[in-house]
Amino acid sequence: MEEIKEIVIDNNNPLLKKDGLFFKEFPSDIRQVRFFSMLVVQKAPPEIKEINLLEQQISELIKNAVRHGNKNDISKKVKVWAGFSNDHAHVIVEDEGDGFKKLEEWNEFNKKRNECFANQDFEEMEKYFSFRTEESNENDGGNALFAALEYWDGGVVFTEKKNCIAVYKNFGKKKYGLELN
């Protein structure tokens, strides 16, 4: 049976600790999101970049912070802490917004989405391809966090204010990260 994954909300979660991580700060400029992501990923060893998959996943976190957190307000900053080795990637992204208010709703949505996928119920599944809110625009895929939860196998954690996300991925055999059970 497939493990049920969800986004955790916990200020005290170890993934939110910034010790030993490097720091970068960016303006909320949507045009430069991929460039900012590349600046972060350039410090990762090539073995874990998986061509551009690591960059893509980090880019989604920064894009969410710019677009949904800071509402494209260029005066607001996105702060990124990251650490990489051959075995892991650990990234924290914080914005200056009011937080992802619908996070609990997202977790419920994702649970139902997973049920449809497990049952291969394609017709019902179409309702759960994209999580949209009143703030979503036509360029929002609404699917980034679904992929994030799969990719970041060491956990996806938000602070209680929900404006800061921490993620962890294991690449080696040694497992570290968030235990959900």
Add this chain to the structure above:
Amino acid sequence: MEIKLKKYSSVYIIEVIGDMDLYSAFELKDVVTKMLAKGIEKYVLDLENVEYIDSSGIGVLIHVYSTIKKAGYKLKIANVHGSVEKVIRLTKLTHYFPIVSSLKEAVALLER
């Protein structure tokens, strides 16, 4: 991102070249919308030259496929590879999208 159109018999091949990301993915949606308005019924999306896709690109693929399907027309997606294939897998949509391994197979299936 660049889009090239080719016609093979009654099948239109849409070749996407470059990244399908937040800056460019909408271009594909615009092209398909115009083709649908012209009543084109059979589509192949060739992703051989796409090395990068993000959530906006996945959103466009979902939109394009569901719109073509709702119109009663047909789509096949060919040459999905590398990180594009991995991102589709991460979103669990591999079995939803009509993915085939080659252009030849896509055209043959649509010409039936």
